[in-house]
Amino acid sequence: MANFSNQMRLSSTLLRRLHQRVAAAVNSSSSRNFTTTEGHRPTIVHKRSLDILHDPWFNKGTAFSFTERDRLHIRGLLPPNVMSFEQQIARFMADLKRLEVQARDGPSDPYVLAKWRILNRLHDRNETLYYKVLMENIEEYAPIVYTPTVGLVCQKYSGLFRRPRGMYFSAEDRGEMMSMVYNWPADQVDMIVVTDGSRILGLGDLGVQGIGIAIGKLDLYVAAAGINPQRVLPVMIDVGTDNENLLKDPLYLGLQDHRLDGEEYIEVIDEFMEAVFTRWPHVIVQFEDFQSKWAFKLLQRYRNNYRMFNDDVQGTAGVAIAGLLGAVRAQGRPMIDFPKMKIVVAGAGSAGIGVLNAARKTMARMLGNTEIAFESARSQFWVVDAKGLITEARENVDPDARPFARKIKEIERQGLSEGATLAEVVREVKPDVLLGLSACGGLFSKEVLEALKHSTSTRPAIFPMSNPTRNAECTPEEAFSILGENIIFASGSPFKDVDLGNGHVGHCNQANNMFLFPGIGLGTLLSGSRIVSDGMLQAAAECLAAYITEEEVLKGIIYPSISRIRDITKEVAAAVVKEAIEEDLAEGYREMDSRELRKLDEAQISEFVENNMWNPDYPTLVYKKD
Ligand SMILES: NC(=O)c1ccc[n+]([C@@H]2O[C@H](COP(=O)([O-])OP(=O)(O)OC[C@H]3O[C@@H](n4cnc5c(N)ncnc54)[C@H](O)[C@@H]3O)[C@@H](O)[C@H]2O)c1
Ligand SMILES: O=C(O)C[C@H](O)C(=O)O
Numbered sequence: 001m002a003n004f005s006n007q008m009r010l011s012s013t014l015l016r017r018l019h020q021r022v023a024a025a026v027n028s029s030s031s032r033n034f035t036t037t038e039g040h041r042p043t044i045v046h047k048r049s050l051d052i053l054h055d056p057w058f059n060k061g062t063a064f065s066f067t068e069r070d071r072l073h074i075r076g077l078l079p080p081n082v083m084s085f086e087q088q089i090a091r092f093m094a095d096l097k098r099l100e101v102q103a104r105d106g107p108s109d110p111y112v113l114a115k116w117r118i119l120n121r122l123h124d125r126n127e128t129l130y131y132k133v134l135m136e137n138i139e140e141y142a143p144i145v146y147t148p149t150v151g152l153v154c155q156k157y158s159g160l161f162r163r164p165r166g167m168y169f170s171a172e173d174r175g176e177m178m179s180m181v182y183n184w185p186a187d188q189v190d191m192i193v194v195t196d197g198s199r200i201l202g203l204g205d206l207g208v209q210g211i212g213i214a215i216g217k218l219d220l221y222v223a224a225a226g227i228n229p230q231r232v233l234p235v236m237i238d239v240g241t242d243n244e245n246l247l248k249d250p251l252y253l254g255l256q257d258h259r260l261d262g263e264e265y266i267e268v269i270d271e272f273m274e275a276v277f278t279r280w281p282h283v284i285v286q287f288e289d290f291q292s293k294w295a296f297k298l299l300q301r302y303r304n305n306y307r308m309f310n311d312d313v314q315g316t317a318g319v320a321i322a323g324l325l326g327a328v329r330a331q332g333r334p335m336i337d338f339p340k341m342k343i344v345v346a347g348a349g350s351a352g353i354g355v356l357n358a359a360r361k362t363m364a365r366m367l368g369n370t371e372i373a374f375e376s377a378r379s380q381f382w383v384v385d386a387k388g389l390i391t392e393a394r395e396n397v398d399p400d401a402r403p404f405a406r407k408i409k410e411i412e413r414q415g416l417s418e419g420a421t422l423a424e425v426v427r428e429v430k431p432d433v434l435l436g437l438s439a440c441g442g443l444f445s446k447e448v449l450e451a452l453k454h455s456t457s458t459r460p461a462i463f464p465m466s467n468p469t470r471n472a473e474c475t476p477e478e479a480f481s482i483l484g485e486n487i488i489f490a491s492g493s494p495f496k497d498v499d500l501g502n503g504h505v506g507h508c509n510q511a512n513n514m515f516l517f518p519g520i521g522l523g524t525l526l527s528g529s530r531i532v533s534d535g536m537l538q539a540a541a542e543c544l545a546a547y548i549t550e551e552e553v554l555k556g557i558i559y560p561s562i563s564r565i566r567d568i569t570k571e572v573a574a575a576v577v578k579e580a581i582e583e584d585l586a587e588g589y590r591e592m593d594s595r596e597l598r599k600l601d602e603a604q605i606s607e608f609v610e611n612n613m614w615n616p617d618y619p620t621l622v623y624k625k626d
């Protein structure tokens with residue numbers, strides 16, 4: 001008994017001391033005061049902006065009200081849906097429970113998400129270490145921070161969201177963006193990747209959750225292009241969502257309204273562009289995963305006035321051209337034979353049309369760049385979308401696809417008609433290349449691949465370029481097992497090489513715009529070009545095509561391994577700088593003004609690029625009072 005009461009006395013003394021210590025700490029702290037339990041006196045804080053969000057004592061995350069967000073300069077630094085405490089708890093619990101469900105789904109699912117979470121926490125804690133880890137293990141972790149896992153992350157973003165990253169501009173922020181942009185703490189921003197979340201990979205409309213793709217792309221900007229991580233900005237423009245599940249989901253972090261459309265939509269994007277280019281006149285804006293309907297329109301609207309490009313339209317086109325030229329070489333033929341290739345493309349969205357336009361232009365250039373050459377190149381393509389083969393007989397054909405609609409007479413001679421299935425088209429056309437940008441997993445079915453056996457090519461090429469993995473039009477196992485080893489295989493998401501037995505290996509290339517966009521961005525930045533010209537994009541694609549040696553190409557290797565991404569990015573950036581100088585677009589970067597730039601030879605341009613790439617090393621820190 002005596003012992004027990006002694007213990008009680010001891011613990012109450014301890015408690016009292018603890019209280020005294022906390023009270024003393026609170027009183028002596030200059031930045032932290034606490035509300036007393038009695039009443040609702042405000043807490044005085046001496047911080048604003050990200051410092052508040054990064055302080056576990058004060059941070060309320062998505063529960064900050066709009067007036068508080070304005071008061072504390074954090075408007076735009078959080079997703080727009082203000083959540084209650086109860087909703088926050090429900091979101092956290094749903095995420096925790098989901099992990100248990102996934103653990104029963106199969107071994108790979110929880111594994112990749114768990115890796116993403118661990119990497120993400122490191123990203124929040126120590127960026128230098130994060131990028132060091134990513135760069136030194138790029139083959140292993142690019143598929144986690146980028147395609148395909150980033151797709152899963154976007155799908156589950158409401159649950160995974162912890163510390164905000166990047167900026168959110170929403171339809172509710174109309175009229176406010178010019179001031180909101182100053183809430184971002186960095187005075188210099190080199191690269192913005194922006195999405196409206198309307199077509200994330202092949203996963204459709206993911207609304208505000210699409211911010212994950214902008215973050216993933218910028219990870220590659222840092223790791224591959226050496227853009228300083230303090231100068232990248234992922235942006236989500238939340239104009240609502242047409243995803244019915246998200247509209248109903250009480251835990252969704254974005255605006256729960258249908259998407260803005262027409263003029264209203266354009267006004268929001270215009271306002272965003274004006275705001276970011278006002279604060280950072282030299283920034284480069286990469287448009288990412290906008291639905292096709294807007295991808296082309298916005299590109300045309302901004303490309304002559306702003307430093308911007310659309311990765312899905314232009315980056316993908318360049319990567320595909322490089323691969324197609326590789327596929328010609330892999331047959332032991334010279335690149336100049338490219339205009340003879342018969343190409344079937346499944347998918348006529350932003351990516352498919354981007355590839356078709358660029359391939360047609362490349363063919364025309366090789367044929368002398370005349371009107372006739374451009375016209376005749378058109379007949380090398382057969383385009384199949386969700387409604388089948390596109391012909392001139394199609395009603396309401398999308399204006400961007402119209403130039404590729406086949407003439408009825410032509411296709412009748414080939415035994416085809418409007419809306420013919422992909423298998424029918426492949427059977428009749430016997431193409432050299434079958435390229436998929438349809439977001440339709442398994443589209444290259446057994447029947448389609450069997451039909452490709454009759455290709456007139458000595459080494460047909462199969463490009464199931466849709467992402468993520470589940471959306472790939474076929475797997476390498478399916479392609480190699482049906483068509484044998486004498487093919488070229490290139491997919492958008494990574495696959496492992498296939499063991500074909502007897503020491504033979506079916507090589508899996510990754511045909512992903514990651515081999516171009518970081519170099520296009522870096523080259524544009526360092527050249528100081530005011531726009532991203534067709535010539536600069538073409539130079540980037542040609543550089544990628546030339547990067548692969550004759551020996552590799554004959555082995556079926558038409559893209560570099562991702563382990564070489566930093567090196568190829570440096571080369572691509574140098575090619576872009578060179579082209580910008582030749583086109584007289586280069587205005588220079590920092591002390592390297594346009595005159596100095598023009599004096600550089602090829603080797604010096606490469607050196608200039610390399611010297612301006614950020615490396616993850618710890619600098620020495622010294623404290624200095626403001
Ligand atoms: N590998 C890369 O670098 C890369 C780059 C960009 C886009 N992509 C992928 O390409 C895919 C498409 O992107 P998008 O922006 O063009 O999308 P989108 O939605 O604009 O276009 C999809 C197109 O596929 C067509 N389609 C749908 N079902 C079809 C079917 N059964 N048969 C034939 N066509 C069909 C649609 O009619 C449409 O024309 C996505 O999965 C995306 O991840 C890959
Ligand atoms: O994000 C990728 O992996 C490639 C491409 O931009 C896509 O939209 O699929």
Ligand SMILES: [Mg+2]
Pocket residue numbers: 201288289311312
């Ligand atoms: Mg994309």
